[in-house]
Structures are given as C-alpha cells and as structure tokens.
Amino acid sequence: MSEPTRRERARAATDREIRQQARTLLINEGPEAVTLRAIARQLGITAPALYRYYSSREDLVHHVRMDICADLAADLTTDLAEIPEGETVRQVLTICRGFRRWALDHPREFSMVFATPQGGPDDLSADPFGRIFLSVAGQVLITKQLTPPPDDTVPPAMRADLEDFRADLLATIAQTGVDVPDDILSIGTTYMILQFWVRLYGQVALEVFGHFPMLISNTEDFFEVMLAELVADAGLGWDEEPNRSP
Amino acid sequence: MSEPTRRERARAATDREIRQQARTLLINEGPEAVTLRAIARQLGITAPALYRYYSSREDLVHHVRMDICADLAADLTTDLAEIPEGETVRQVLTICRGFRRWALDHPREFSMVFATPQGGPDDLSADPFGRIFLSVAGQVLITKQLTPPPDDTVPPAMRADLEDFRADLLATIAQTGVDVPDDILSIGTTYMILQFWVRLYGQVALEVFGHFPMLISNTEDFFEVMLAELVADAGLGWDEEPNRSP
DNA sequence: AGAGTCAGTGAACGGTGTTTACCGAGTTGC
DNA sequence: GCAACTCGGTAAACACCGTTCACTGACTCT
Numbered sequence: 001m002s003e004p005t006r007r008e009r010a011r012a013a014t015d016r017e018i019r020q021q022a023r024t025l026l027i028n029e030g031p032e033a034v035t036l037r038a039i040a041r042q043l044g045i046t047a048p049a050l051y052r053y054y055s056s057r058e059d060l061v062h063h064v065r066m067d068i069c070a071d072l073a074a075d076l077t078t079d080l081a082e083i084p085e086g087e088t089v090r091q092v093l094t095i096c097r098g099f100r101r102w103a104l105d106h107p108r109e110f111s112m113v114f115a116t117p118q119g120g121p122d123d124l125s126a127d128p129f130g131r132i133f134l135s136v137a138g139q140v141l142i143t144k145q146l147t148p149p150p151d152d153t154v155p156p157a158m159r160a161d162l163e164d165f166r167a168d169l170l171a172t173i174a175q176t177g178v179d180v181p182d183d184i185l186s187i188g189t190t191y192m193i194l195q196f197w198v199r200l201y202g203q204v205a206l207e208v209f210g211h212f213p214m215l216i217s218n219t220e221d222f223f224e225v226m227l228a229e230l231v232a233d234a235g236l237g238w239d240e241e242p243n244r245s246p
Numbered sequence: 247m248s249e250p251t252r253r254e255r256a257r258a259a260t261d262r263e264i265r266q267q268a269r270t271l272l273i274n275e276g277p278e279a280v281t282l283r284a285i286a287r288q289l290g291i292t293a294p295a296l297y298r299y300y301s302s303r304e305d306l307v308h309h310v311r312m313d314i315c316a317d318l319a320a321d322l323t324t325d326l327a328e329i330p331e332g333e334t335v336r337q338v339l340t341i342c343r344g345f346r347r348w349a350l351d352h353p354r355e356f357s358m359v360f361a362t363p364q365g366g367p368d369d370l371s372a373d374p375f376g377r378i379f380l381s382v383a384g385q386v387l388i389t390k391q392l393t394p395p396p397d398d399t400v401p402p403a404m405r406a407d408l409e410d411f412r413a414d415l416l417a418t419i420a421q422t423g424v425d426v427p428d429d430i431l432s433i434g435t436t437y438m439i440l441q442f443w444v445r446l447y448g449q450v451a452l453e454v455f456g457h458f459p460m461l462i463s464n465t466e467d468f469f470e471v472m473l474a475e476l477v478a479d480a481g482l483g484w485d486e487e488p489n490r491s492p
Numbered sequence: 493a494g495a496g497t498c499a500g501t502g503a504a505c506g507g508t509g510t511t512t513a514c515c516g517a518g519t520t521g522c
Numbered sequence: 523g524c525a526a527c528t529c530g531g532t533a534a535a536c537a538c539c540g541t542t543c544a545c546t547g548a549c550t551c552t
Contacts, residue, residue, distance in 0.1 A: 047508090
C-alpha cells in the first residue's frame with residue numbers, strides 16, 4: 001500500500017505534467033490556447049492519450065481550476081507565515097493584499113476561477129482558498145472585539161441562511177484547530193464577513209477586468225484606501241499596524 | 247443621401263440578423279457555441295459570407311458586446327422612464343435593481359461584457375451603460391444633499407485621477423442635458439461614486455457567478471439589504487421611498 | 493447598355509475535440 | 523517462468539471550427 005507501483009508513480013507524474021502544461025498554456029497564450037492537442041504536443045505524446053487521464057477537455061479544465069485554487073491558497077499561506085501569530089489585523093491585510101496581487105499576476109487564472117458562470121454554489125470548505133479565508137476570519141473573531149451591525153438590522157428572511165453559514169464557518173474554523181466559542185460569532189458578524197468579501201471581490205475583479213469607470217494611474221493606492229475603509233468598517237483597529245502613528 | 251439604396255438596406259438587415267443570431271446562440275448554448283458556421287447555418291448562408299460584414303470572429307464578438315451594452319442601457323432607460331423626475335433615490339434604486347435583474351437574466355452576456363480581462367480601461371462615455379449610470383449620478387448630485395467623506399481622507403496620490411474622473415463625469419452629465427454646477431461634485435463625492443460601483447458590481451458579479459461563500463436561498467433579500475446600506479452610506483435618505491414609514 | 497461593385501459560393505488548409513481499433517510494455521497470478 | 527491481463531500510448535478517422543481564395547451573378551451607376 002505504501003508501495004506505489006512503478007506504473008502508478010509514472011501515471012501520477014504525467015498527470016502532473018499534463019496539468020502543469022495546461023496552466024503554462026493558459027498563462028502564456030490565454031484560455032483558448034489550452035487545447036488537448038497542444039498539451040499533448042508539448043509533452044511529446046498524442047492527444048487521445050490524454051483521455052487515459054481525463055474524460056474530456058472540460059474535465060481537465062475543471063481539475064486545472066482546482067489546482068489554481070490550491071496554488072492561490074499556498075501563496076497566501078506563505079505570505080501569512082511571516083506574520084506573527086497574534087497580529088490578526090496584519091493577517092487580514094496580508095491576505096487581502098495577497099489576493100489582489102495574485103489576481104493581478106494571474107488574470108487568466110483569476111477569471112477562470114472567479115468569473116465563470118459555470119458551477120452551482122461552491123462548497124467553500126472544498127475550495128482551499130475558502131479554507132484559508134475562513135481560518136483568518138476565525139483568528140480575527142477570537143482576538144479582536146468587532147463592532148458588527150446589531151442582529152436586528154438583518155432582515156428575517158436572511159436569518160436562516162446566515163445561521164447555516166455561521167454553522168459552516170464554525171465547522172471550518174474548528175477544523176483548522178482554532179477554538180471559537182459559539183457566542184462570539186453573531187449573525188451580524190456573519191453578515192459583515194459576507195460584506196467584506198463582496199467589497200474585496202468587487203474591487204479586485206474590477207481592477208483585473210479593467211472595468212473601473214475611470215483611468216486609475218495608481219491602482220495600488222486606490223486599493224489601500226478601500227482596504228483601510230473595509231477594515232475600519234469591520235470594526236478592526238489599526239492598533240497593530242506599525243505604519244500608522246496615533 | 248436620405249435615400250438608402252436597396253443594397254444598403256439589405257446589408258443593414260442581414261447585419262442585424264447576424265448579430266441577433268450570434269446573441270441567440272450565446273444565450274441558448276453559451277459562448278463557445280457562437281461560431282461563424284453556426285451563425286451562417288441559421289441564416290441560410292455560408293460562413294465565408296460573414297467576412298463581408300466582419301473581419302474576423304473576434305470582430306463580430308466585439309460588436310455583439312457593444313449591442314449587449316446598448317440593450318442593457320435601453321432596458322434600464324425603460325425602467326427609469328416610469329419613475330417621476332424628482333424622485334432621484336428611487337431612480338438610483340431602480341437602476342441598481344435593474345442592473346442586477348438584467349445580469350441574472352442574461353448571465354452569459356453579463357460575463358462577456360463585465361468579466362473578460364480583454365480590453366484596456368474602457369471609455370465610459372462610449373459605453374451606453376456608463377452613460378445612463380452617470381446620468382442618474384448627475385441627477386442625484388443636483389437634487390440631493392450628499393454626505394461624502396471629506397476631501398482630505400482621499401490620499402494625495404489619488405487626487406489627480408479623481409480630478410480627471412470628475413471632469414469626465416461633468417462632461418458626460420452635461421452631455422445628457424442636466425446642468426451640474428462644478429462645486430457640487432467634490433473629490434470626496436467622486437470617490438464615493440467609485441465605491442458605490444465597486445460594491446454594486448461585487449454583489450451582482452458574485453451572485454451571477456455563484457461565488458458567495460454560502461448557500462443563499464433568498465438572494466433577493468440579501469441584495470436589498472446591501473442596497474439599503476449602500477444608499478445609506480452614500481448619504482441618500484429614504485425620504486422618497488414610500489415602502490418605509492417613519 | 494456596358495462597366496463596376498459586391499454579397500454570396502465552393503473548395504481548400506490547418507486546426508480542434510473525440511471515438512475507435514489496435515499495439516506492446518509492465519504487472520499479476522499460477 | 524510463463525501465460526493472462528492491464529492499461530498507457532498510437533494511428534486513423536469523423537465532424538466541426540476559423541480563415542483564405544478564386545469565382546459567380548445580381549444589382550447599381552453612368
């Protein structure tokens with residue numbers, strides 16, 4: 001069992017090569033260039049051979065999508081490792097900046113993962129990026145006093161969904177080893193996390209797709225201003241941020 | 247000159263049919279189904295004939311994109327026509343709801359126009375959707391007292407861009423016939439309009455792409471809550487909204 | 493009436509995803 | 523050790539794609 005046969009190792013290796021080559025083509029020449037024949041050509045094999053690994057082009061693309069998510073999560077984890085344990089605000093900032101940077105550096109991967117209508121509501125715990133996002137949210141929840149909107153501003157029709165989401169959040173966070181008491185995650189806070197994601201995503205997507213209604217020469221600053229507002233609105237202080245004197 | 251020859255009228259007619267057929271294919275079978283041969287087949291002609299109208303498939307797709315924008319703008323204009331002149335808050339709500347509804351009803355058109363990395367910074371005055379968005383913004387600016395962030399919260403590095411954008415805004419609004427005194431459009435207000443667009447776009451795109459981190463059974467309510475917050479943050483009151491008793 | 497314009501055609505080229513039948517090296521069971 | 527089997531890879535074929543090119547034939551203008 002711990003003895004993968006030679007065949008199995010070879011298979012796993014070419015499988016990795018296929019997906020790697022697919023991504024190289026995606027990055028360098030765009031999504032329409034990632035074709036089975038091109039991939040096979042680069043690998044020195046023929047196109048039908050790929051059907052031993054994936055049932056169709058769509059199937060391959062799907063797996064590539066998952067790889068991309070995993071890589072993004074790995075990137076963010078690396079960034080995060082450099083931030084000391086307790087400084088949760090810096091962790092939040094780091095992950096947001098890391099997400100933006102990754103999106104700008106990998107626009108084609110970004111739009112493949114975050115801007116294709118395909119796919120039902122994604123299971124956040126399956127998506128590694130979701131995992132890391134929620135894990136940071138968990139750390140914030142424990143160590144910082146948040147100022148969420150009072151629960152009664154949330155309309156009744158949303159409560160059930162938010163309850164479910166809260167359960168998801170708690171489960172996902174518990175899985176990462178962090179311990180979150182139930183009462184710290186109010187419905188209002190849950191709603192706030194959603195809003196956080198909406199604004200972060202909107203900003204990054206608009207920047208990647210170039211759909212800001214104006215020419216922005218310094219998008220970096222624009223993002224930082226938005227991020228500062230976002231953090232302030234979430235009730236996180238700047239107290240841990242060294243770049244800010246009182 | 248006012249006498250379009252029979253040839254010219256025929257040409258314009260088939261041109262419309264081509265783009266119409268392309269959109270039908272896009273809506274019913276997705277972007278990869280909009281192929282020159284399929285379009286020609288539906289029209290009862292052969293594929294090379296399309297090259298009399300467009301220099302390439304990409305060229306056709308580009309024009310289809312413009313058509314989609316024009317249709318969206320027309321939709322929103324129709325919605326807007328039913329709102330009395332003075333009730334600017336309702337106009338804002340109408341246009342935001344209309345944008346969301348259109349995006350959900352036409353997900354493939356939406357992602358083609360609003361979620362493709364292609365294209366540099368788009369000229370908002372060329373895009374008819376941008377026109378209508380800005381025209382409403384203009385009406386709001388004249389008739390409502392806004393509470394924008396004070397100008398000095400805007401970092402210096404962004405000021406130049408915002409100045410340019412403000413000029414664009416004023417020019418676009420002036421083109422619609424609405425008269426806006428220069429001083430009403432502060433830098434802070436300009437920044438606020440940008441933020442408004444970021445949050446609206448983020449919410450709608452996430453809903454269309456199904457990338458909310460939770461299952462939302464009632465997305466309608468979620469949108470309405472976000473919209474209410476958005477309007478409140480923009481400093482617009484609910485005073486004109488009849489569904490809200492004091 | 494003759495010249496010219498031009499939408500549309502048919503054939504062809506090189507590319508694509510996918511299926512099918514086949515080969516042959518690696519693995520497995522006896 | 524050898525037969526049986528598994529299975530990654532191949533070649534050929536099919537239907538489709540975008541695009542080019544030489545050509546036709548009806549409409550338009552002078």
